[in-house]
Amino acid sequence: MASVVAACRGCAAVREVIVVDDGSSDDTAEQALAAGAKVARRPGGPGAPGSKALAMEAGVELSDADAILFVDADLLGLTAAHLDDICRPFLEGRAAMSLGVFDYGLWNPLVLRFPPTSGERIVPRWVFESVPPAKRDGYLIEIMLNEVVTEGRMPCTARVMRGVTHRTKRDKFGWREGYRRTWAMFKQLWALWGVCRKRTYWFYLKDLTIER
Numbered sequence: 001m002a003s004v005v006a007a008c009r010g011c012a013a014v015r016e017v018i019v020v021d022d023g024s025s026d027d028t029a030e031q032a033l034a035a036g037a038k039v040a041r042r043p044g045g046p047g048a049p050g051s052k053a054l055a056m057e058a059g060v061e062l063s064d065a066d067a068i069l070f071v072d073a074d075l076l077g078l079t080a081a082h083l084d085d086i087c088r089p090f091l092e093g094r095a096a097m098s099l100g101v102f103d104y105g106l107w108n109p110l111v112l113r114f115p116p117t118s119g120e121r122i123v124p125r126w127v128f129e130s131v132p133p134a135k136r137d138g139y140l141i142e143i144m145l146n147e148v149v150t151e152g153r154m155p156c157t158a159r160v161m162r163g164v165t166h167r168t169k170r171d172k173f174g175w176r177e178g179y180r181r182t183w184a185m186f187k188q189l190w191a192l193w194g195v196c197r198k199r200t201y202w203f204y205l206k207d208l209t210i211e212r
Contacts, residue, residue, distance in 0.1 A: 001019070001028050001031040002031045004071060004072075004073055004075050005017055005032055005036060006035055007071075007078045007079050008071055008083065009037075010080030012087075014069060014083070016038065016063065017036065017037040018037065018039075018040060018059045018062050019032035019040070019073065020039075020041075020059045021039060022042050022051065022054075022055040038062065040059065042054065042055060051137065051138055052139060053138055053140065056128070056141060060125065060128055060129075066124065067124050067125060068125055068128060069083065069086070069121075070120065070123075071119065074166045075164055077164045077165060078164050082100060082161045082162075083120075085211070086098050086099065086100040086120060086121070086159065087122050090122045094155065094157065094209070095209070096124065096127070096152070096155060096156065097146075097149045097156045097157075099116050099120060099121045099158045100120035100121070100164075101116070101120070101158060101159070101161065102164055102166060103161060103162050103164055103165065112158050112210055113205065115146065116142065116156075116158065117139060117143070118158075119142070120161065121142075123149070130148045131144040131148060146200065147200050150201075150203040150204045151200060151203065153203060154207065155208075155209065156207055157208070157211050158208060158209075158210060159211035159212070
């Protein structure tokens with residue numbers, strides 16, 4: 001957590017770092033505060049069911065920025081340079097949404113062309129606010145952000161964050177609970193294919209630029 005906050009604070013485009021403690025049972029909030037972030041806690045306390053979308057919503061509500069850079073807290077190897085690279089196409093007006101994806105080595109060319117569910121992206125504030133509250137649910141939020149941008153036929157960029165991986169759920173929760181949560185995540189992501197309209201994905205691919 002502290003290293004991710006440090007990377008965010010070092011990004012040239014970032015004015016303020018907000019961390020949302022979404023029911024964590026570890027010292028996430030304390031680490032974030034010590035690293036210089038503003039911390040918000042969603043209701044429910046440690047161990048309460050989390051929601052990625054509602055955590056993102058809570059962070060946006062605390063910011064007055066016109067553009068939001070979303071970053072997951074469990075990244076390994078992330079640097080400010082990675083985030084500068086993600087933000088650059090947006091700041092230069094070449095993209096309405098710019099994304100970074102994990103480094104999967106030989107799989108990178110394929111992963112870059114999947115419907116993006118990456119947590120590392122910069123979008124205008126109005127894009128997030130255009131997603132109806134009823135659709136701000138779990139991992140669905142990233143599909144909905146994609147839809148707002150691509151249905152508007154706005155350009156997107158994506159790049160591999162070289163050397164960046166993440167802590168898996170097995171790392172965080174142990175083998176048994178980690179696999180249970182992983183399969184629950186995959187189940188939700190699989191269901192999203194029914195939500196993601198084929199034309200939305202086609203628009204995304206047509207308007208996508210792969211950054212190097």
